[in-house]
Amino acid sequence: MPIIPVNYYIFxxxxxxxxxxxxxxxxxxxxxxxxxxxxxxxxxxxxxxxxSKMHHVAxxxxxxxxxxxxxxxxxxxxxxxxxxxxxxxxxxxxxxxYRNIHSVDINFLNRxxx
Amino acid sequence: xxxxxxxALWGVLMMYAGFVAKGRSTNLLAVxxxxxxxxxxxxEYLGLSIFSIxxxxxxxxxxxxxxxxxxxxxxxxxxxxxxxxxxxxxxxTPSDLxxxxxxxxxxxxxxxGFKSLLMLFIGIEIVSIPLYVLAGSAKTNLKxxxxxxxxxxxxxxxTGLMLMGIAFLYGDAGTFFLEGINAGMGIISPMKGIGLVxxxxxxSFKVSAAPFHFWTPDVYDGSPTVxxxxxxxxxxxxxxFAFLKLFESAFGNIxxxxxxxxxxxxxxxxxxxxxxxxxxxxxxxxxxxxxxxxAGFMLLGIFALNVFAKQGMILYFAAYSLATIAIxxxxxxxxxxxxxxxxxxxxxxxxxxxxLLVSFLSLAGIxxxxxxxxxxxMLLAVLKDxxxxxxxxxxxxxxxxxxxxxxxxxxxxxxxxxxxxxxQQQLPEFNRxxxxxxxxxxxxxxxxGIHPDWLTNLL
Numbered sequence: 001m002p003i004i005p006v007n008y009y010i011f012x013x014x015x016x017x018x019x020x021x022x023x024x025x026x027x028x029x030x031x032x033x034x035x036x037x038x039x040x041x042x043x044x045x046x047x048x049x050x051x052s053k054m055h056h057v058a059x060x061x062x063x064x065x066x067x068x069x070x071x072x073x074x075x076x077x078x079x080x081x082x083x084x085x086x087x088x089x090x091x092x093x094x095x096x097x098y099r100n101i102h103s104v105d106i107n108f109l110n111r112x113x114x
Numbered sequence: 115x116x117x118x119x120x121x122a123l124w125g126v127l128m129m130y131a132g133f134v135a136k137g138r139s140t141n142l143l144a145v146x147x148x149x150x151x152x153x154x155x156x157x158e159y160l161g162l163s164i165f166s167i168x169x170x171x172x173x174x175x176x177x178x179x180x181x182x183x184x185x186x187x188x189x190x191x192x193x194x195x196x197x198x199x200x201x202x203x204x205x206x207t208p209s210d211l212x213x214x215x216x217x218x219x220x221x222x223x224x225x226x227g228f229k230s231l232l233m234l235f236i237g238i239e240i241v242s243i244p245l246y247v248l249a250g251s252a253k254t255n256l257k258x259x260x261x262x263x264x265x266x267x268x269x270x271x272x273t274g275l276m277l278m279g280i281a282f283l284y285g286d287a288g289t290f291f292l293e294g295i296n297a298g299m300g301i302i303s304p305m306k307g308i309g310l311v312x313x314x315x316x317x318s319f320k321v322s323a324a325p326f327h328f329w330t331p332d333v334y335d336g337s338p339t340v341x342x343x344x345x346x347x348x349x350x351x352x353x354x355f356a357f358l359k360l361f362e363s364a365f366g367n368i369x370x371x372x373x374x375x376x377x378x379x380x381x382x383x384x385x386x387x388x389x390x391x392x393x394x395x396x397x398x399x400x401x402x403x404x405x406x407x408x409a410g411f412m413l414l415g416i417f418a419l420n421v422f423a424k425q426g427m428i429l430y431f432a433a434y435s436l437a438t439i440a441i442x443x444x445x446x447x448x449x450x451x452x453x454x455x456x457x458x459x460x461x462x463x464x465x466x467x468x469x470l471l472v473s474f475l476s477l478a479g480i481x482x483x484x485x486x487x488x489x490x491x492m493l494l495a496v497l498k499d500x501x502x503x504x505x506x507x508x509x510x511x512x513x514x515x516x517x518x519x520x521x522x523x524x525x526x527x528x529x530x531x532x533x534x535x536x537x538q539q540q541l542p543e544f545n546r547x548x549x550x551x552x553x554x555x556x557x558x559x560x561x562x563g564i565h566p567d568w569l570t571n572l573l
Binding site for chain 2: 044
């Protein structure tokens, strides 16, 4: 089975990350911005797993009992847990906002300021 | 390690205390909690660890980390004592808010000892997530909603950048440990370079350094004043500690490579923070720009990365936190936060005005106050580093500009009289306990201004 080179994963992950960043910077709907942030975090997850495999394969060639690379996969679980915690707080904030202004458009807030 | 566990447990205790404790007893319980934390953290500094948990080297405490934690906890104690009454009024169940603050303290204790990027990430998130809630704790106030949303979106965005940076560093070094990343001959591979820049950007976001500062004024202005005080002092100091430790331990051997980037950030932060603060009419907004300006000075320590920088950093945390907490504690009692509302304050409340005067002088860096030596150590660190001396000139000029906007408030307090319609308004009242504590606070600022070695020798 041919192994996909790690570069492909890096490009995939960077592409997702860039979509996330552009979304955060251009969209005006709070929920869509929020989804774009989640996309950025998931891009990181892909990258971490790819790097984990990369380091593992390199170490495995020398030592068959190696555990190199597992820490990145553990990191991914931490990112998921923290992202879940962020979702709870973030959605609560957006709901609170919706109750007050009946909109989740962030431009609305800028208009209120002056 | 002591502080993390006690803070987390006390946070849970505070949550349940909401069922039984009411009013003042909640505040009392929180103050007790911070005092317990101060004691157990000090015991660990003396070498007595109550909990010994094998973290596989991911959390290692040295005297710098523990001293930092001690300073932060002391600032929190002052914060609870001075702002506790306002904090109690801001919500029906203040014990929840106290619980969130204790969880933040647990996160700060993790930041104080991280040796692995995993712990850095966890620590920063434990600090940030409760803070989003605190920023939006005035649920029906639109400004508070806006602040919470903006803080949340910007905070998670910068977390995303930080994680991407961590992933690239891992790809380069194959480990999350700071020593592992710092290993090597000081050559920057492309992946390490990307990781470094992303981490620099995200940490600048967290400490509100220019050009990533744009969220700060809105968030600080919109949040309830009690929590602005907490955010601008304690949490910001924690961010700086993480920044310093990360860049010292993980990128110390390529210091010269990123120093120029840092110099640009320092320059922009100093100039933008100070110049914009001049034009503010609201004290709260002025203080949020001033916090950007002070961040510029603290960044000088990260720019220089030597022993003076570390000493100066600890001193800066103490000086800046104590002064800003006192000012915000008084500001929170005012109904409106324009500079005019301070008119004639010295005549009505001479003691509180005196303490505020000391705090403002300390922020401006006038000798005999702690702020002077804090700034002095930072400039000394840059001078010893001796690569970019022009930064010292810029910093001194900016400190001179900062005198203008701090003295505007002093001028309003001492040399202006109340206008006719201000006479009608209800004036803030301060009880005796508040006066005593704010006096102790200003005496501490003066003491550190005369004997900074009391703090720096502990390092």
